[in-house]
Amino acid sequence: MEGMILVHVFVFLVALISYIFIRRNRRDMAKLPPGSLGWPYIGETLQLYSQDPNVFFANKQKRYGEIFKTHILGCPSIMLASPEAARFVLVTQAHLFKPTYPKSKENLIGPLALFFHQGEYHTRLRKLVQGSLSLDNLRGLVSDIEAISVSTLNSWTDGHIVNTFYEMKKILLHLCFTLVYIQVRVKFCLHLYVLINDFCWNCLTINVLSFEVGILAIFGHLGTSQKEQLKRNYSIVDKGYNSFPTKLPGTPFKKAIMARRQLQKILSELISKRKEKTSIEKDLLGCLLNSKDEKGEILSEDQIADNIIGVLFAAQDTTASAMTWILKYLHDHPKLLETVKVILESLRMASIISFTFREAVTDVEYKGFRIPKGWKVMPLFRNIHHNPEFFPNPREFDPSRFEVAPKPNTFMPFGSGVHACPGNELAKLEMLIMVHHLVTKYRWEVVGSESRIQYGPFPVPMHGLPARFLKEST
Numbered sequence: 450m451e452g453m454i455l456v457h458v459f460v461f462l463v464a465l466i467s468y469i470f471i472r473r474n475r476r477d478m479a480k481l482p483p484g485s486l487g488w489p490y491i492g493e494t495l496q497l498y499s500q501d502p503n504v505f506f507a508n509k510q511k512r513y514g515e516i517f518k519t520h521i522l523g524c525p526s527i528m529l530a531s532p533e534a535a536r537f538v539l540v541t542q543a544h545l546f547k548p549t550y551p552k553s554k555e556n557l558i559g560p561l562a563l564f565f566h567q568g569e570y571h572t573r574l575r576k577l578v579q580g581s582l583s584l585d586n587l588r589g590l591v592s593d594i595e596a597i598s599v600s601t602l603n604s605w606t607d608g609h610i611v612n613t614f615y616e617m618k619k620i621l622l623h624l625c626f627t628l629v630y631i632q633v634r635v636k637f638c639l640h641l642y643v644l645i646n647d648f649c650w651n652c653l654t655i656n657v658l659s660f661e662v663g664i665l666a667i668f669g670h671l672g673t674s675q676k677e678q679l680k681r682n683y684s685i686v687d688k689g690y691n692s693f694p695t696k697l698p699g700t701p702f703k704k705a706i707m708a709r710r711q712l713q714k715i716l717s718e719l720i721s722k723r724k725e726k727t728s729i730e731k732d733l734l735g736c737l738l739n740s741k742d743e744k745g746e747i748l749s750e751d752q753i754a755d756n757i758i759g760v761l762f763a764a765q766d767t768t769a770s771a772m773t774w775i776l777k778y779l780h781d782h783p784k785l786l787e788t789v790k791v792i793l794e795s796l797r798m799a800s801i802i803s804f805t806f807r808e809a810v811t812d813v814e815y816k817g818f819r820i821p822k823g824w825k826v827m828p829l830f831r832n833i834h835h836n837p838e839f840f841p842n843p844r845e846f847d848p849s850r851f852e853v854a855p856k857p858n859t860f861m862p863f864g865s866g867v868h869a870c871p872g873n874e875l876a877k878l879e880m881l882i883m884v885h886h887l888v889t890k891y892r893w894e895v896v897g898s899e900s901r902i903q904y905g906p907f908p909v910p911m912h913g914l915p916a917r918f919l920k921e922s923t
């Protein structure tokens with residue numbers, strides 16, 4: 450009897466060891482995806498910067514297929530250009546990949562902002578942000594958005610040439626103030642584009658009138674000096690965000706760090722003032738201030754500030770860029786007035802967020818390929834949106850393709866999974882209102898025939914789409 454037990458134990462152990470051995474071997478055997486890691490350390494960074502990044506990725510996909518490796522900005526990376534792979538990283542196996550940003554950007558926005566985190570903290574913050582951007586809350590904003598859009602559009606019609614992108618940003622700045630009670634805008638940057646970007650941000654001077662009205666709508670009556678401080682610091686952070694991250698005195702980055710500190714101070718004062726109020730507001734600041742976790746803990750002031758700045762950062766250039774593209778496509782295809790489809794097709798064509806970043810937190814195997822721990826993983830939204838298998842003649846602007854819903858996971862302008870965009874309804878609302886007023890009451894012509902794109906960091910028609918606007922006589 451004892452002998453039998455020993456034999457069973459022996460057989461079981463042999464089976465177990467073989468299983469572990471085979472599994473490990475299989476994992477070791479799983480190879481890295483095809484592709485080139487380029488030169489030591491610099492990898493393929495130079496190739497990437499010497500051309501349009503979208504061409505770089507598209508050529509790679511042609512050569513290696515839907516999953517390939519490269520090495521950029523000092524990071525070994527794996528690019529994923531199929532809907533299934535994007536879903537794997539962003540949705541089904543999201544816990545195996547963490548969000549990743551350069552430290553310099555993280556510090557400028559605020560390291561406690563939700564998109565740098567995953568797990569419990571992220572879930573808690575996300576609920577609050579989503580709550581403040583709920584359809585119920587947005588309904589209350591419709592008339593504000595309309596008023597802002599109409600007054601901005603009217604201000605364009607005196608015959609001068611408008612830098613469309615820059616003007617769109619003003620609208621959004623305005624709206625953001627209304628939305629979250631704060632004063633900073635930092636661009637939602639995908640760090641590959643940081644050094645590519647030579648777009649001139651100097652043109653950012655916040656429109657005094659809209660700034661004043663926004664401040665009034667948000668804070669009631671603020672002292673002139675406080676308003677001026679907000680305006681000044683806001684534009685400094687904005688300028689420094691995409692500059693080279695050096696702390697040498699006098700550089701735009703160093704100035705941005707200092708401006709960010711100032712904003713923190715101003716925000717802190719505004720938070721204290723809000724705390725003194727007895728009424729409970731439903732906006733983002735209200736949601737963050739009133740939140741308690743299961744232990745009854747409230748959010749710290751830094752957590753609140755970083756997340757307010759973070760939401761603004763995520764909200765502004767993305768929507769301004771999308772609206773500028775919509776204007777361009779509407780201008781190029783004047784007969785297409787079916788607003789919703791035009792917006793969707795513009796989002797597909799422009800693919801504002803061309804890709805996103807994650808980092809593998811452990812060795813991961815995907816379709817027989819190994820994604821080593823610590824490597825960057827990039828789902829390439831643009832490549833998916835421009836794949837003829839999912840969108841025939843992908844370079845053609847054709848809103849009618851949205852008469853039929855796209856196949857699952859092939860259309861992700863707002864991302865997917867736990868970090869998908871909580872502001873997507875607001876963005877769509879803004880775009881709808883803006884386009885509605887534009888096409889019903891205004892006409893415009895694009896000045897010049899520039900077809901190039903600039904990245905700042907999001908794709909925008911060159912020079913921000915200079916255009917002249919006319920109000921239609923009623």
Ligand code: HEM
Pocket residue numbers: 563564565575578582759760763764765767768771801802805806861862863864865867868869870871872873875876
């Ligand atoms: C056309 C406009 C917009 C586009 C194309 C866009 C796109 C995206 C995408 C693709 C992501 C996911 C990034 C990732 O997975 O790494 C994202 C995240 C985010 N977006 Fe947007 N967005 C837009 C407008 C907005 C607006 C208006 C807001 C807020 C008012 C906003 C707030 C956020 C936030 C807070 C996140 C991070 C969510 C998280 O990490 O859980 N976005 N956005």
